[in-house]
Amino acid sequence: MDAQTIIAKRIARELRSGMLVNLGIGIPTLVANHVPAGINVFFQSENGLIGTGAVPEEGMSHPTLTDAGGGPVTALPGACTFDSAMSFALIRGGHLSMTVLGALQVDAQGRLANWMIPGKMVPGMGGAMDLVTGAKRVIVAMQHTAKGKPKLVKRCTLPLTSIRPVDLVVTEMAVVGFPNGRATLLEIAPGVSVAQVIEATEAPLDKADRVPEMEL
Amino acid sequence: MRTISVEDAVAMIPNGASLMIGGFMGTGTPERVIDELVRQGKRDLVVIANDTATPARGIGKLVAAGLVGKTIASHIGLNPDTQKKMIAGDMAVDLVPQGTLIERIRAGGCGLGGILTPTGVGTVVEEGKRKIDVDGKSYLLETALQADFALVHAFLADYMGNLAYALTARNFNPVIAMAGSTVIATSDHIVPVGVIAPDHVVTPAAIVDYLVANR
Numbered sequence: 001m002d003a004q005t006i007i008a009k010r011i012a013r014e015l016r017s018g019m020l021v022n023l024g025i026g027i028p029t030l031v032a033n034h035v036p037a038g039i040n041v042f043f044q045s046e047n048g049l050i051g052t053g054a055v056p057e058e059g060m061s062h063p064t065l066t067d068a069g070g071g072p073v074t075a076l077p078g079a080c081t082f083d084s085a086m087s088f089a090l091i092r093g094g095h096l097s098m099t100v101l102g103a104l105q106v107d108a109q110g111r112l113a114n115w116m117i118p119g120k121m122v123p124g125m126g127g128a129m130d131l132v133t134g135a136k137r138v139i140v141a142m143q144h145t146a147k148g149k150p151k152l153v154k155r156c157t158l159p160l161t162s163i164r165p166v167d168l169v170v171t172e173m174a175v176v177g178f179p180n181g182r183a184t185l186l187e188i189a190p191g192v193s194v195a196q197v198i199e200a201t202e203a204p205l206d207k208a209d210r211v212p213e214m215e216l
Numbered sequence: 217m218r219t220i221s222v223e224d225a226v227a228m229i230p231n232g233a234s235l236m237i238g239g240f241m242g243t244g245t246p247e248r249v250i251d252e253l254v255r256q257g258k259r260d261l262v263v264i265a266n267d268t269a270t271p272a273r274g275i276g277k278l279v280a281a282g283l284v285g286k287t288i289a290s291h292i293g294l295n296p297d298t299q300k301k302m303i304a305g306d307m308a309v310d311l312v313p314q315g316t317l318i319e320r321i322r323a324g325g326c327g328l329g330g331i332l333t334p335t336g337v338g339t340v341v342e343e344g345k346r347k348i349d350v351d352g353k354s355y356l357l358e359t360a361l362q363a364d365f366a367l368v369h370a371f372l373a374d375y376m377g378n379l380a381y382a383l384t385a386r387n388f389n390p391v392i393a394m395a396g397s398t399v400i401a402t403s404d405h406i407v408p409v410g411v412i413a414p415d416h417v418v419t420p421a422a423i424v425d426y427l428v429a430n431r
Contacts, residue, residue, distance in 0.1 A: 046314065048240070049383070064383040068240075075383070081383050081386060083381075083387060083390050084266065084314070123294075124311040126267075126290050126291035127314040129313040133334050134315075
């Protein structure tokens with residue numbers, strides 16, 4: 001199983017029926033492909049849609065139905081649409097059960113940086129700051145390292161997305177949570193050792209004597 | 217409400233005007249008005265919108281033509297042209313969290329001075345802003361936004377100018393329609409009065425100044 005699939009499948013196990021969930025672009029989008037059988041969730045696109053479906057077949061798209069990246073999308077039965085003020089009222093107002101986002105860095109207390117690299121990449125924060133500040137549960141989907149360097153760091157060197165800590169970080173190596181404001185190794189991926197995770201992580205990691213294996 | 221040609225509508229817009237433009241990555245953007253702004257070469261525009269789309273689409277066409285002096289937006293990541301012009305200093309870009317941007321516009325159209333939001337507290341977004349504590353929680357005071365013109369795109373407009381939107385092409389449109397001094401609307405379809413049921417009118421004709429005639 002490749003890294004992205006491991007991450008997406010593990011995060012999909014956090015879904016519960018009836019949740020309203022926003023998926024960011026990149027690995028987070030893949031979570032929608034692994035929703036467990038019998039679980040029905042509402043996916044929100046922040047451009048104004050609840051009930052976001054799959055990408056339409058060729059010839060079945062409409063210019064007024066797109067995802068947050070501007071690409072064609074479908075709407076599932078029971079879908080609804082609304083303006084951007086309503087969309088962010090849902091996000092900021094505590095109505096969103098869960099958001100899944102990518103990360104550039106996450107620090108030892110769970111604070112996320114994911115929207116800019118000064119002088120290099122300035123795409124703008126889009127909805128990320130509102131999502132991290134307002135969602136009931138924030139899950140980060142990211143590769144454990146970038147070009148061999150840990151992304152789970154002591155202190156973010158990049159600008160923060162929010163001071164609100166994330167709830168869970170899921171990588172292809174581990175699941176990390178932040179109980180009591182401290183990075184804690186909760187699960188390891190199949191075939192990965194605790195020592196390997198610690199080696200690939202800059203932030204100090206708390207852990208139990210025996211760390212369970214991720215169920216996928 | 218008056219009906220107007222796209223040429224005459226754009227002729228009303230002076231160089232340097234502030235424009236709120238509907239659309240999200242080009243979906244729900246009044247493309248005909250954009251094309252005419254480019255054709256008439258309106259300069260030094262201040263564009264307030266969610267994003268600058270892609271170089272060949274929507275607001276991206278204004279950026280590509282060098283007509284935008286400043287933009288206030290939440291995301292420019294899919295338009296390398298905007299990023300290049302920003303870094304080169306050819307265009308000022310004020311990046312605002314999306315939920316804050318739409319609420320600042322909503323406040324501008326609703327007679328409010330601004331809004332208090334937790335978004336951005338403790339980040340670079342709070343620089344230069346007043347922080348206000350309410351019941352022990354910190355918020356940023358984000359001020360209201362208004363513009364000279366709101367350029368709106370609807371799916372249905374009736375002969376009086378009542379507007380209804382389609383699916384995700386709604387986005388910023390009904391909100392900016394409240395915050396522009398002059399509201400110019402285009403619509404995919406212009407239909408008889410009554411086709412849009414009263415319950416389904418989203419933007420009332422009373423606030424639409426001009427409806428651009430379809431070809």
